[in-house]
Amino acid sequence: MSYQVPRGTQDVLPQEISKWHRLEELIRQFCYVYNYEEIRTPIFEHTNVFKRGNDSSDMVNKEMYTFQLENSATSLTLRPEGTAGVVRAFVEHKLYGQPDLPLKMYYCGPQFRHERPQKGRMRIFNQFGVEVLGAKDPLLDVETIALGWSFVSALGLSDLKVLINTLGDDASRNAYREALRAHFKDEIGSMCADCQRRYEQNPLRILDCKIDRERAIMKSAPKMSDYLNDESKAYFQAVLDGLDALGIPYEIDDRLVRGLDYYTHTVFEVVSVNKEMGAQSTVFAGGRYDGLVEYFGGPQGMSGIGWALGLERLLLACEAEGIDLGEESGLDAYVLCLAPQAKTAALQLVTQLRSSGYRCDMDYLGRSFKAQFKSVERKHARTAIFLGDKELESGEVTIKEIDTQKQHTVPLNDIVAVMDRLFDETQEAEGGCTCGHVHE
Ligand code: ATP
Ligand code: MG
Numbered sequence: 001m002s003y004q005v006p007r008g009t010q011d012v013l014p015q016e017i018s019k020w021h022r023l024e025e026l027i028r029q030f031c032y033v034y035n036y037e038e039i040r041t042p043i044f045e046h047t048n049v050f051k052r053g054n055d056s057s058d059m060v061n062k063e064m065y066t067f068q069l070e071n072s073a074t075s076l077t078l079r080p081e082g083t084a085g086v087v088r089a090f091v092e093h094k095l096y097g098q099p100d101l102p103l104k105m106y107y108c109g110p111q112f113r114h115e116r117p118q119k120g121r122m123r124i125f126n127q128f129g130v131e132v133l134g135a136k137d138p139l140l141d142v143e144t145i146a147l148g149w150s151f152v153s154a155l156g157l158s159d160l161k162v163l164i165n166t167l168g169d170d171a172s173r174n175a176y177r178e179a180l181r182a183h184f185k186d187e188i189g190s191m192c193a194d195c196q197r198r199y200e201q202n203p204l205r206i207l208d209c210k211i212d213r214e215r216a217i218m219k220s221a222p223k224m225s226d227y228l229n230d231e232s233k234a235y236f237q238a239v240l241d242g243l244d245a246l247g248i249p250y251e252i253d254d255r256l257v258r259g260l261d262y263y264t265h266t267v268f269e270v271v272s273v274n275k276e277m278g279a280q281s282t283v284f285a286g287g288r289y290d291g292l293v294e295y296f297g298g299p300q301g302m303s304g305i306g307w308a309l310g311l312e313r314l315l316l317a318c319e320a321e322g323i324d325l326g327e328e329s330g331l332d333a334y335v336l337c338l339a340p341q342a343k344t345a346a347l348q349l350v351t352q353l354r355s356s357g358y359r360c361d362m363d364y365l366g367r368s369f370k371a372q373f374k375s376v377e378r379k380h381a382r383t384a385i386f387l388g389d390k391e392l393e394s395g396e397v398t399i400k401e402i403d404t405q406k407q408h409t410v411p412l413n414d415i416v417a418v419m420d421r422l423f424d425e426t427q428e429a430e431g432g433c434t435c436g437h438v439h440e
Helices: 013-034 058-062 082-093 138-154 171-184 193-201 201-206 230-245 310-321 340-355 369-378 391-393 410-430
Strands: 044-046 075-077 101-110 124-133 159-164 250-252 262-274 282-289 304-310 333-337 360-362 383-387 396-401 405-413
Touching: 013 101, 013 124, 013 138, 013 310, 044 082, 082 101, 082 124, 124 138, 124 310, 124 369, 124 383, 138 159, 138 230, 138 262, 138 282, 138 304, 159 230, 171 201, 193 201, 193 383, 230 250, 230 262, 282 310, 304 333, 333 340, 340 360, 340 383, 340 391, 340 396, 340 410, 383 410, 391 396, 396 410, 405 410
Parallel strands: 159 250, 333 360, 333 383
Antiparallel strands: 044 075, 101 124, 124 304, 159 262, 262 282, 282 304, 383 396, 396 405
């Protein structure tokens, strides 16, 4: 019998983790300068946080991991997305009462969707997302897009483009829905089962269908832009003007409706046009939502804007563009333990170095000198420290600088001071050694 990760999930192994750390650190830096604060909500919520009313999205209807424990009437769901939990928390803790709205938040963590796994589409995937709640200003739509855009640009990604559209306000959208129903009325019977459901629940989402996408009836569908009232048009224009002002390039895509039901006004996707990305090319996506705060019991008319970025997809996009997210850095010192009875002294030595902030390690396998020295190379250690019988007796160890091959014989008690000097020197300039110890 063999054990494997469940389909659609993956292990991130130690040798790959530095990429994740790099992304996560950069995300936090960007959020810091944009003044967004982290929020952490539970990984599962009551099912009704995600399944709201007559929601037509696939995610809510088909993809949720929902469970109920024995003897419990409570239905829980592993979060498939971040927005609902954040808005629930915003209302539950009455954060809308804060004096300094909008509240600008970000989150980072796993999401769960029972999808058909393929490249860039997992059942557990990690999202970084932002949500700005409590103010409705087209320039906030612009700011959130700018945050994501500057983050992906800082990574060096350039095969990306912003697709943007507006779904207008409720009145515009209702008029458009009726127009879509009229348009699809005669053909809906021959369309996919999902589209038939969408026709009833939210015909807008028919435009998001991946099966019927190429049909003529799709291409001749009425456009949202013809159903926008003046207010909705003005809002959208202000968003576009703001993007222009910040020099963020975009394309208007009047078919863009997004997968979730709660969007109003601005919707956007940032997609990679790199050929290697295949069908899963959307790196981050989101939009404005006017009704969610009220849905969760908060004040009426309090709006939000947010987007979510798939970190696995971002890594794929970096790979596709040949962007190296950086190798893991090496050790500062590796202690070679040359006699069994030197092991405790070696552990004391690495402990002392570690408490001074040096990243170091030692041999625990009792290996030969040669094998231990291989570790020095593999771990890219800057120095090797030799500790055996002779050193125990004399109370002195030898430090070898790997780059220059220089060796220093140093009393055990001075080791931190010598390391400080060596590391200072290499930082300053390459030059003669001034450590004051005997050189071999
Ligand atoms: P798609 O059309 O690709 O299914 P979506 O509309 O379901 O996307 P959102 O719910 O808006 O996507 O999620 C935002 C981002 O999260 C996506 O743009 C993508 O980068 C990432 N994402 C969504 N679903 C998955 C998944 N199953 N695996 C990996 N990343 C995902
Ligand atoms: Mg999806």
